[in-house]
Amino acid sequence: MRRLEGKLAVVTGAANGIGRASALRFASEGANLAILDLEADGLEATAEAARKGGATVLTIVGNCTDEAFITDSFKRIYKDAGFVDVLMNNVGQSARERASEFYKSTSDVWRFVIDVSLMSTLIASRQVVPAMREAGKGKIVNVASNAGMAGEVGISEYAAAKMGVIGFTRSLARELAPFKVNVNALCPGVTKTRVLERISEEFLQKIRDSIPLGFFAEPEDIAAAAAFLASDDSRYMTGQSVVVDGGRWMV
Secondary structure: OOOOOOOEEEEEOOOOHHHHHHHHHHHHOOOEEEEEEOOHHHHHHHHHHHHHOOOOEEEEEOOOOOHHHHHHHHHHHHHHOOOOOEEEEOOOOOOHHHOOOHHHOOHHHHHHHHHHHHHHHHHHHHHHHHHHHHHOOOEEEEEOOOHHHHOOOOOHHHHHHHHHHHHHHHHHHHHHHHHOOEEEEEEEOOEOOHHHHHOOHHHHHHHHHOOOOOOOEOHHHHHHHHHHHHOHHHOOOOOOEEEEOOOOOOO
16 A cells, blocks of 8 residues: 555564564555664564565664663664654563563563563654654554553563553653654554464463454564554554454453
8 A cells, every 4th residue: 555655664673573574564565664673683584575575674783672772773763764754662572481470570570571661662762752743743653562451460560561651652642742743552462473482382272262353463463553553544543552452352
C-alpha cells in the first residue's frame, strides 16, 4: 500500500522477531530505515532484506539501554538520514531463564527488566519528541504487552515494566496531541519468536489453549498492526493500547 512512502522509520531491537518483521513491513510500505540492535549479524540481515526492496537503511549496533549510545545514535540518524517520522520502541525482554514467582525474585532482575523494557522506551522517545513537536507531526509506536493485563504468574517485573510503557504512552500522547504527534502502544500476545524455544511444549500448549483463536502470532501479525499505527490510517488514534493476542485479553 506504500503508506510510508518517503518517510524515515527508526526501529529499536530490529535484528530479530517483531522488530525485524516490523522494519521489513515499514520498508515494504515505502519507508527508509534506521535500525538499532545489540546483535550485529541479525541487524545486517534485516538491513539486507530491506535494501532488496529498495529501502535505504542505516544500521547502528549497540545497547539500547545505554543512554549515551542512544543519544549519539539519534544525533547520527538526524545528521545522516534526516527527520524521524516514525519511532518504534521495540526493545524489551522478560527475565527469561531468571524468571520466578515474585517472592523468589531479586532486585537485580527487576532493574534489568525495567531498564530494557521501560527505560529504553523513555530514552529513545526523548530523542525524537523535540523535533516532532517543532514539526507538528510524527508517530511513536511503543511495544508493550498483554502481560500486564493478563497478570501472569512469574513475570511480575515484566508486567510492571510493560504497564509502565502503557502509562507512559498515554501521558505522552496527551502531551503531544496539540502538536499532532500520535503516540500509541502495541500489546502483542504470545508471538513466535526465539523466546519460545526456552519454554516447554507442555506449557506452550496450556497457553495456546487459553487463546480463543487457538494459535500463536507470527511476528508479521504484530508488524501489520505496527504499520497501521505508523501510518496516517491511524491519524485519529492516540494514547491507545492496541492488543494483538488472538482474543486472549478482550478490552
